Amino acid sequence: MIINNLTRDNHLKYLNEIFKSAKKIFIISPFITKNINLINFGDFSHLEKITIITTLKPYDVDQYSKVLYFKQLYNILNLKNIEFEIQIDNSLHGKVFIAENNNSVKAIITSANFTDSGLRINNEWGVLINNFIEINKIKNGIIENVKHKSLNELNIDSFLKKIEQTPITQNVNELLTLNLSLLLENKDNYFDLNNKTTFWLKPIGVTDDLVPLTQKFDLIDSDLHFSKRPSGIKMGDIIVSYAVGHLKILSISKVNSEIKNVNKESRWPFYIVGKNLTPNYGREWMKNNITISNQKSLFLSQTSFNITPSGKNTYGSLMQGADKLKITQEFGKYILDKVFKIDYELQKI
Incomplete structure (x- = not known):
């Protein structure tokens, strides 16, 4: 099924439809919304875990808004006992949204980022698929490419402290100095080596x-x-x-x-x-x-x-x-x- 933003049957509508019955949600998008109310994850009664895979590029203003959004989302999900995992891949460019439950899996593969403009306004196109094997190939391939350990709420809190120490300058000609990627930890065994690896x-x-x-x-x-x-x-x-x-x-x-x-x-x-x-x-x-x-x-x-x-x-x-x-x-x-x-x-x- 083809999805576009030319009518009210846009990406946001279909994301809400596939997410509302999901136990696990994967949001894979380089850009992340600043609007905590874009999708009300706390309203999804079956939801057990959200995984967001995105970028956190050095000296980029998006570092500020993403970390704040992650903290706000933690505040909501903690009240619902919903697990939240954040993974960072600064080579990420594709956008994929996946909804999993016991009986089925659906994914939207699209040009649309997880932003209000991307899901509703911009001229974006995507496709909705439900092929379990192909969706797992996509998901696992993306996760395997992540070089860093997953972030948790303690990481986000430390990022917020770093942001307080490095506020956004009001001088448009002054370069940003915030580089949160320095705080990322590499996976212990990113290449999946073992004692049988030659x-x-x-x-x-x-x-x-x-x-x-x-x-x-x-x-x-x-x-x-x-x-x-x-x-x-x-x-x-x-x-x-x-x-x-x-x-x-x-x-x-x-x-x-x-x-x-x-x-x-x-x-x-x-x-x-x-x-x-x-x-x-x-x-x-x-x-x-x-x-x-x-x-x-x-x-x-x-x-x-x-x-x-x-x-x-x-x-x-x-x-x-x-x-x-x-x-x-x-x-x-x-x-x-x-x-x-x-x-x-x-x-x-």
Whole structure:
């Protein structure tokens, strides 16, 4: 079903309709209303939990209005014993509204933000769907992309104190200095690693066809090819790709497919699909002097761990033409943490 704001049968009407019988509500929107009465969540008798996923961008005036709205909403929901969760994803752009109960799930996927103008006035278009599988894919994909721990009322109270210390200036030419993202905590295990996760180094390119410095590795996922069946690599493993020649790290991927076969005539007949964990870094890899050589040296000088399970601490097989090398979790996490920090900073650009 198509929804628009050209008539009174607008987004706000349909949101109220799908929300009124929901036990769980998900509001996924970069912009959030200042009007606490836009939707009266306290009137929904079946409601058990609201989750809002939005942005909280540094030096943005919206920080002030969002935090105030969250506190007002806590005041209402606490009286009704309704759970409230806030998640922050500063790369969020899409808008999705989901209503779940025991028997069904409905979602509105739309261009409309969760604001009065977005839901009633602006020329916005959306679609109402009830496909359980597809809605869960969308919801889980968005939640998995959130890098920070969820916010609670104590976090919001601390944000309000920070806002009191950094009020909005009346001088229109003066830049805002409020940066609440500094108070966000990263998830303890954002990449969902466990003791069975294996880390691998993988070369990209060949000696007579090096990776050009202009090539970007910023796709959300990609096929990683191998000359031989990559035995040992499994779903959930982490692959650190680097360039043959200058040895710079290009990207870090998480394996999200089984081993596939292209054709036996290909030079690299086997491949797996890797989810790119560092697309922002992959866009700018050539500007960072992070190589498998200097990272090995730094790691060995700063820790007491080995870089390979064998303890040899060399890249011997890779230098002799192998297309993968198993490394220790300690070394793999060391590289992942360093590259991910750069990726996170580049996300703000």
